[in-house]
Amino acid sequence: MKKNTLILTALVLILGGLVYYFQVLKDDTNSLTDGKDWQRSFAIEEPSIIETIFISKLNGLQIKLTRDGQAWRVNDKYMVNPNVMKTLMNAVTEIELQRTPIAKESKNIVKNLAANGTNVKYFDKEGNTVKAYFLGGADLEGTGTEILMEGSKQPYIVNVPYFQGVLSVRFNRPEIEWRDRAVFRLDPNNIESLSIEYPKQKSKSFRLSKEEGDFFVEQYFDLTGKGKKKVNSNKADQYLQEFDLKIAEAIENNYTGRDSILATVPFCKMEVKMSDQEVRRVSFYDIKSRYASGKLKSEGVERFLCLVEPEDDFMMVQLGVFKDILRPYDYF
16 A cells, blocks of 8 residues: 555656646747657557556545456545446547647647646556556637647647547546445345344344255344244345345435434344355434424435445435335245
8 A cells, every 4th residue: 555655646746747847848839749649549449458547636636446356446445436437438448639739729738737637547467557648628629628648748639429528527536436335236146144123123123044045034033933934035036136236325424413323223234244254234324304493394214324334434325225125024
């Protein structure tokens, strides 16, 4: 991690050096003539060779994206939202040259890139640089994005087919916007067991387990002494399929009332154990809509705030999205 920090710091220093270099650059129009192919070849046609992406700005933005199998991690900590990564990779592979700016425009573009540009670097598995460039804002016409290949003095204007906007917005995201908002993104076939505890409705609490291909359910609190009962495999499979993907509305780690909410009794506590012994725990705290005065709008619950572990994230989820996994014991 220390090595990664040093690399990101070096990128910021490079940006600072670029500011100095181009602010003192003399008016030499010959240096701004159209460059060679490598200076304007921005697209990476084989994205599978990319192992790591570094994104940095002078304002302190430092993002590291690392391939993790078929997925990606941000800053070696969190899984990346697949949809956000898909949007980024579309820009990486489809970016194309729109035009070469005239000399006077080029001078201004370079200065803008030096002061406000986004440095993007791509590395392969061996740590070799695949490509590196500086992305800026919109050009004067508002139809393209300013760009300068690292090591070149000639800026260009680029775009992505069928995209209207500034490409740099796909890169200039804080860490939280890169993160996957999935509360559950699990392979249902690898779920070994799960339990749901309803502290205020103990009779509805249960444990579901898979044993030698068969499914069994039992009350979480032994209120009746019934013990385990075998569950219809199709019904159990259908239920577990719901854990394939459940997305939160938002990550709310800075929620001001977090500690107060966590001090209350949750609506339910859920624990899912995978065949590789990985355990995921989620506690659901119901929140009710209120008027500005604090008075309840209704007794109904439309959203929950969830504590998701092991990440220790606080997430806002919608009942409509999660209702199919919040089943009672009698469901089986």
